[in-house]
Amino acid sequence: MFASKLPHTGISIFTQMSALAAEHGAVNLSQGFPDFEIDSALTKYVHEALSENQVQYAPMAGRIDLRSAISEKIKAFRNIEINPDSDITITSGATQAIYTAITAVVQPGDEVILFDPAYDCYAPAITINQGIPIHLKLVHPTYHINWDEVNQQVTEKTRLIILNNPHNPTGTVLQKSDFEALEKLVTAYPSLLILSDEVYEYIQFEGRHLSVLDFPNLRARSFVTYSFGKTLHVTGWKIGYCIAPPFFTAEFRKIHQYLVFCANNTIQYAIMRYLNHTDLNGIATMYQKKRDHFLSLIKTSRFKILSCFGTYFCLLDFSDISTENDVDFAKRLTTEFGVAVIPISVFYTDQTDHKIVRICFAKKEETLTNAALKLCQI
Ligand code: PMP
Ligand code: GLN
Numbered sequence: 001m002f003a004s005k006l007p008h009t010g011i012s013i014f015t016q017m018s019a020l021a022a023e024h025g026a027v028n029l030s031q032g033f034p035d036f037e038i039d040s041a042l043t044k045y046v047h048e049a050l051s052e053n054q055v056q057y058a059p060m061a062g063r064i065d066l067r068s069a070i071s072e073k074i075k076a077f078r079n080i081e082i083n084p085d086s087d088i089t090i091t092s093g094a095t096q097a098i099y100t101a102i103t104a105v106v107q108p109g110d111e112v113i114l115f116d117p118a119y120d121c122y123a124p125a126i127t128i129n130q131g132i133p134i135h136l137k138l139v140h141p142t143y144h145i146n147w148d149e150v151n152q153q154v155t156e157k158t159r160l161i162i163l164n165n166p167h168n169p170t171g172t173v174l175q176k177s178d179f180e181a182l183e184k185l186v187t188a189y190p191s192l193l194i195l196s197d198e199v200y201e202y203i204q205f206e207g208r209h210l211s212v213l214d215f216p217n218l219r220a221r222s223f224v225t226y227s228f229g230k231t232l233h234v235t236g237w238k239i240g241y242c243i244a245p246p247f248f249t250a251e252f253r254k255i256h257q258y259l260v261f262c263a264n265n266t267i268q269y270a271i272m273r274y275l276n277h278t279d280l281n282g283i284a285t286m287y288q289k290k291r292d293h294f295l296s297l298i299k300t301s302r303f304k305i306l307s308c309f310g311t312y313f314c315l316l317d318f319s320d321i322s323t324e325n326d327v328d329f330a331k332r333l334t335t336e337f338g339v340a341v342i343p344i345s346v347f348y349t350d351q352t353d354h355k356i357v358r359i360c361f362a363k364k365e366e367t368l369t370n371a372a373l374k375l376c377q378i
Helices: 015-024 038-049 064-078 095-103 122-128 147-154 176-188 248-258 266-275 283-297 326-337 365-376
Strands: 086-089 111-116 132-137 158-164 193-197 224-225 240-243 311-318 356-362
Touching: 015 326, 038 095, 038 266, 064 086, 064 240, 064 266, 086 095, 086 248, 095 158, 095 193, 095 224, 095 240, 095 248, 111 122, 122 132, 132 147, 147 176, 147 356, 158 176, 224 248, 326 356, 356 365
Parallel strands: 111 132, 111 158, 158 193, 193 224
Antiparallel strands: 086 240, 224 240, 311 356
């Protein structure tokens, strides 16, 4: 036997709820993954990659043709220059990028600020590196950041602040004023670094997505993580990338090369070909239609719908339906009513329960209609 490095960690809620959904034949709106077909052009490029025999190791940092394609997409989307050679690393999904970035900077005893409800992979990566997670709360029910509180919490010991924008699980997006507050903070604390998880950058429903990359003072001290799983509807491919300034990227790659060495080359080739021929800007409109379709159907239900500005998740308040805790309610919704959802308290270190569950609307119209009919019967 040996001492656990993560004694308080169990099986993730996504695995648990997807298993419960399968066991009970429930419509699975819990774990975030699309159930619709991917673009046939992307499939064609996978076949092309195989016929071109693109099956051996990629370069450690990723194919340079893919990194150049990413750089061009950023230039078109944000009008900024990102050097594909020194600033972009292709990873095996955003989860690996996040773990690698945290490992690159967090020393034992360093404090890392994150905001609850927080996506599940941040805190364990901090703990494994013997950092100290400092959990602040987004302000319920709008889930904005309380910058006064952040300013009070930051000290010389704070090494990293983790942002997630658009935000999973709440669907909020950061505003210009948030970035201005952050700029002030990093000016006061020059050793403070940023990890900005932006896997849903293409899924924002009003206005263009603002990234830390858009603010030179922030970009100079940030790791920014992305996921093709989210952008191209291929969560099972586990491929993403990290953007960071040259020194940050060099340190990131020291870990990356011994964690995975390189990400899947066949898939990198296919995505490179796809990015060179495809406009990604329609993604938000496609998801907005799905969101609006689903929300219009459950308008007459007893759930209260919270605002959703980005991601493919939205929150439903069930306090008019039940006083159960949200985990029990989510389980009962799955087993008795046939719709699997995610309880939000699991994303809080203190299990704060506002009687809210998350649904994923990255689904075919009929899946959403079927789920909505069931939710309206409660
Ligand atoms: N960050 C957030 C906020 C996510 O929702 C996810 C899930 N896609 C990830 C990171 C991990 O992405 P990947 O599947 O590419 O590892
Ligand atoms: N990102 C997905 C979600 O939020 C889950 C990914 C996973 O299962 N680890 O539902």
